[in-house]
Amino acid sequence: MSKSKDQVIIFDTTLRDGEQSPGATMTFDEKLQVAALLDEMRVDVIEAGFPIASEGDFEAVSEIARRTEHSVIAGLARAIPGDIKRCGEAVKHAKRPRIHTFVSTSPIHLEFQMRKTQEEVLDIIHETVTLARSLCDDVEWSAMDATRTPLDYLARCVDAAIKAGATTINLPDTVGYTVPDEMRHLFVTMRENVANSDKAIFSAHCHNDLGMAVANSLAAIDGGVRQIECTINGLGERAGNAALEEIVMALKTRNDVLPYACNVKPELLTRASKLVAAVSSFPVQYNKAIVGRNAFAHESGIHQDGMLKNQETYEIMTPESVGVTKTSLVMGKHSGRNAFKSKLEDLGYELSDNAFQDAFVRFKALADRKKHIYDEDIEALVDEGIASAADRMKVVALTVIAGTMGPQTATLTLDIDGQQSTVQSVGNGPVDATFNAINALHPHEAKLALYDVHAVTEGTDAQAEVSVRLEDVETGRQVTGRSADPDTLVASAKAYIAALSKLEVKRMRGDATAPVKALAGAERRGP
Missing domain, CATH: 3.30.160.270 (Alpha-isopropylmalate synthase LeuA, regulatory domain)
Known part of the structure; x- marks a missing residue:
């Protein structure tokens, strides 16, 4: 795993945070299938599960650890010795294992959930990260609800975790509360105010409650983060997480303003999206960026005319680059003559000018009455035998x-x-x-x-x-x-x-x- 300043590590938590979505539970075999594809995609880190949660989760993490060829395999553990030891057992068979442990740091969490003082939490960080490091050389520590934690106290927590042996520091926007400028400032402040910050990689884990998970993740990179935690299709609790496919394609498409690299193979993004949607029973919205059904579909006549002349007029990336076969010109009432002619050619028709004009008029009339125009509908317009x-x-x-x-x-x-x-x-x-x-x-x-x-x-x-x-x-x-x-x-x-x-x-x-x-x-x- 590269630690160069321009390399962004992609940490996928579809099998852990994504599976925590109500109704998204995956079977043992489905988890193995998703993990295998993530590994094939060259995702840097796969968070395979929460081993202490159940025997099934422990077995899944263990088996994924045994089978994975390329990715680091991480398991999640609360700041509890039993959790950490169980996690260590689950990931120990991986070629590159990681223990990911976390504890709350925000005032509201400490008062109402943890019922601990700030000093008690600092002691917990020292003890549990030290234990995790004794079991595994690669330890990630997360400050749950970091974006609602006072910066001076957060810096003390980060310092304690690094001193105890954490190699990755994750400061998550657990409740999707922050905005890009705040996210950037958070990491700049930590890196400037924690004396040994250069000894760890900083990571961002953003939730999408205000629809800014991807924007916040990219802002975090600008603030010095070199690991982004995300999920396929943005799957996750509540409104979900930053979408892996959006992060990857933002880095690749706008490399002029985001001069960073990542290892993920983009041509497998659509395949991964469909697999996760199928095994989680969470369908992808039609207008979802990158992998949605309409992401490379055009119905507007103006757009279709431009696409037929040069795809760059209305597409900022090629569909093939994310694993889609080709652009789709969706036929409807907004479609123009060029798109209709192209569709007829796709269907094997060559019409005279008069016949084409007659068919186009009837197509427009049908489109005013019918929401979805199928190939068979168009064939019926031009085939008298139908x-x-x-x-x-x-x-x-x-x-x-x-x-x-x-x-x-x-x-x-x-x-x-x-x-x-x-x-x-x-x-x-x-x-x-x-x-x-x-x-x-x-x-x-x-x-x-x-x-x-x-x-x-x-x-x-x-x-x-x-x-x-x-x-x-x-x-x-x-x-x-x-x-x-x-x-x-x-x-x-x-x-x-x-x-x-x-x-x-x-x-x-x-x-x-x-x-x-x-x-x-x-x-x-x-x-």
Whole structure:
């Protein structure tokens, strides 16, 4: 681990602070999976857990310590001898172990939580850091609620910790209270007023209660900090922590004003974000910086036009640099002609000027009525066969019998090319029975790839919006049909038929293997 003045150590605490988020508990195997990816990313320090918290946490930290190849493995311990010894046991198998111990220092914590005097806490720091150092050469000490601690007393605590053997001093903004100027001043003051401050690396751990965790972390670097504690997706207690991906990309993208380096491989950031979101069951907000679904998506016509001409017009980093395949031009009412033309080219269409103008007018009309414009919607605008195919097969009547007694039965009448046919089918549930009835009236080889239902509005009388995705087993081409109806089963039948109709038209059109082009040949540029 470099200690050069321009190197920032990335300390990831997703498996400890992140997992403390209510509802974000991870299984043993999930922790190992996340740790392995963090190690592959070259995260400098992985805080693997709180070994004293449970037997499961101890085992997870121990196993991560055994398996990790590159990262320092840290365990957290309160300023209690039993905690510290347990932590030492958990991390001892790591190639590079660390014990991270902490104690409160702010007046409000000392009075109401610790019920200790300042002098008693100084004694605790000396005893517990000394113990930790006897078990491990790499010891981090944290002053919990440091940003609400008087600076003169905080300096005494830092001095005591370094004298006792701490190699890293962490001064966290535990409750997300401070602002960037205060954070910078805090570390400048500590480094200037603690005589032996040069013997330890200073670290910042910022919470996001006021939305300033990343800004405070960057300000801390400017104040002399050379370790930043953060989490994937900003996961953490309350409003979360500073987001690792935002810290890393701020350093890489604005290296002109933040002339520091870090070891993390940015191309793995999106992969890490998706993994943590999956195992923690905490979805990433669409407009989340760096890793959000819309981080490289553009709907505004002005923005899309600029992107098609030069990506640097509206992107300060390339999507590939963080592991995203490519920029997404989201089609909607704000999209312009250039973006619509590029989308048609992606879908394999080449239209005359008149045909393109007609399709664009109809696209704009659809966008005013429909919030989400899918590729299939655009194909329907320009493929005359889609409309006729959708009309040739309609649901006339559907009756479904369901309940605990079983079997579930669907009686379906379809109008196919003007001729009505009825069939009764059974299935493993009412939806299965309905789809079996469709298959009986119109046999096919397509495979069901997705069935999704969600309520359009609130209440028990809400419309159900159903999406059905079918896959052509011969070509692998997939199409999606959608329908909304107050009756979920009716919506399901209509969506299935819509997808089946589209698949048949594509077979007739013979474009199942139409080439997919890159983003209008836009040149990939640096950030």
